[in-house]
Amino acid sequence: MDAPSFLTAQLIVNIVVILIVVHLLLGLAGYSTYGERKISAYIQDRIGPNRVGFDLGLPFLKFLRGLLGLGQPLADGLKFMLKEDYMPRGADKALFTLAPMVVAIPALIGFAVIPWGGTLSLPETITIPLLNWTIPGGDVVIAGANISVGIIYLLAVGSMAIYGITLAGWASNNKYAFLGALRASAQMISYEIPMGLCILTVLLMVGSLLPEKIIGYQVAHGWLVLAHPVAAVVFFICILAESNRTPFDNAECEQELVAGFHTEYSSMRYALFPLSEYIHMAVGSAFFTLLFLGGYHLPLGFIADQHLLHPENTSILAVLVKFGVFLGKAVGGVLTMMLVRWTIPRLKFDQVMQVGWQGLIPISLVVVVMTAVMVFYEKTTWPWMLAANALLTLVLLGLLPILPRATSNKKVRLAGSRFYPLEGERVRTAPTSAAAIEDRPSQGTVAV
Amino acid sequence: MIEVVLADGAVSSYIPVMLLLTMAVTFGAFNVIASRLIGPRRDGGTKGQTYESGMAPIGTARKRFNVRFYLIAMVFLVFDIEIIFLYPWATTFPNLDPGSTNAQVWLFRILFFMATTVVAYIYGLRKGVFRFD
DSSP: OOOOTTOOHHHHHHHHHHHHHHHHHHHHHHHHHHHHHHHHHHHTTOOOSOSOOSOTTOGGGGGGSOGGGTTHHHHHHHHHHHSOOOOOTTSOHHHHHHHHHHHHHHHHHGGGGOOSSOEEEOOSEEEETTTTEEEEOSEEEOSSOOOTTTHHHHHHHHTTHHHHHHHHHHHTTOHHHHHHHHHHHHHHHHHHHHHHHHHHHHHHHHOOOOHHHHHHHHHHHOOHHHHOHHHHHHHHHHHHHHTTOTTSOGGGOHHHHTTGGGTTOOHHHHHHHHHHHHHHHHHHHHHHHHHHSOTTOOOOTTSOTTSTTOTTOOSHHHHHHHHHHHHHHHHHHHHHHHHHHTTSOOOOHHHHHHIIIIIIHHHHHHHHHHHHHHHHTTOOSHHHHHHHHHHHHHHHHHHGGGSOOOOTTOOOOOTTSSSSOOTTOOOOOSOOOHHHHHHSTTTOOOOO | OOOOOOOOOOGGGGHHHHHHHHHHHHHHHHHHHHHHHHSOOOOOTGGGSOOSTTSOOOSOSOOOOOTHHHHHHHHHHHHHHHHHHHHHHHHHGGGSOTTSHHHHHHHHHHHHHHHHHHHHHHHHHHHTTTOOO
């Protein structure tokens, strides 16, 4: 019996990769919440979650109790499921339900083009047991989908989450949610531009949209973070802003907007928002790994050709190792984002827009032009590019004082105050009250 | 150099994407529906109000908002379309002969194209589109 014509080894590998990676990402997202709480706990000198194990309250599973609190994400997920799913009056019913799904779906399908394990060599013909079908084998790419648009797919899908967030804020009929959604959409579209420009710098070096070729270029010519340090930094900042992470989480800043666009959400409809935020982070840092950190490549030049760690080894074991390396780098990126969250305070919204429009966009435009010129003069090896980046940074720093500046945060003079006294008025800044002088006698001067 | 398996651009290479999309939609729909079925449902008088820091909500939230968001969206369109036009150029340009007349023409045309966007950017900057204070 003949196999259907569309069934190829590539398709089967794609489906297997999808099934593995979707579950891996969901698990990773769940345990990211745990990791985030543990990291914040260590930074703030606390212990963090350490109670919930896997004993489910059953006496005979007592040995599974505790376990560093590893059961916490599972318990949280169950709790979300059992909570009341409430919709406020005046909310748009259809959009309110649709919004979390519109956020979650792009987050889940974004990873499809990432080549987790490089190329796998299969025998020329493969026979499927039981059905007795023979299909052509050969070299296949370990990715969710081997499509020709590659990077553009990631960009297109990644920017679709904005719709969900805007819809969520609009449908809630809550002023905080609405403001949060507006801020989120403005911020996310703003940071998409430098992100796209940074990807352009990589494409200008590689000359292809295929993720496999981008990694192949980095295996041959060194990681692109060496050739494009400025673009790499800008890109990382943009990932933070795109996934609404601190220091760019103005969409949900507690002090101003309660919880931002998901103020009115509860139960699993709420849970989809943080879940997709964590998946967005994981996919974003996998994207960063793909573009700048060499993907599955380990910089070990000295190992032999057929060694397990060699990038050109395409056996199944080597592919699994590559998968692990890629995932390890991506998880490292997520952990860095968490460290950033608990280290750097949030920017004000006008500062966020200022950084985006007056900082990152001009910088990344200049980097694109510089890369194009370097490509024209065929000086694309990483020492040349590094030198060009250093020169560019120096020039930009030199130009900084003469560039036009936004006039925000100007101090408003309060006429008549002790700092800006009225004309002819004399101000005594030494304490005059007896209580104050008694309280700090060393600083107090004797009142006249 | 690693041998690269070229994607042929055929429609059949999008089958996995369709599968993934189906899985994602099922996941989203399942979670939303399941928690609706499992969770308790108790409605109440003031419970249906939207949250406004504990005060009785004033009016609706569907109000007019700051025009700056609209301006940002307009400028975003300019830049986004510029970038979309740059993508085909960026994938072709490094494959040309570096330093050749052909490459020179490609480089200067695209630099002119970028310069037109820079003009728009400077106009926006002068008009204060990027200032949110």
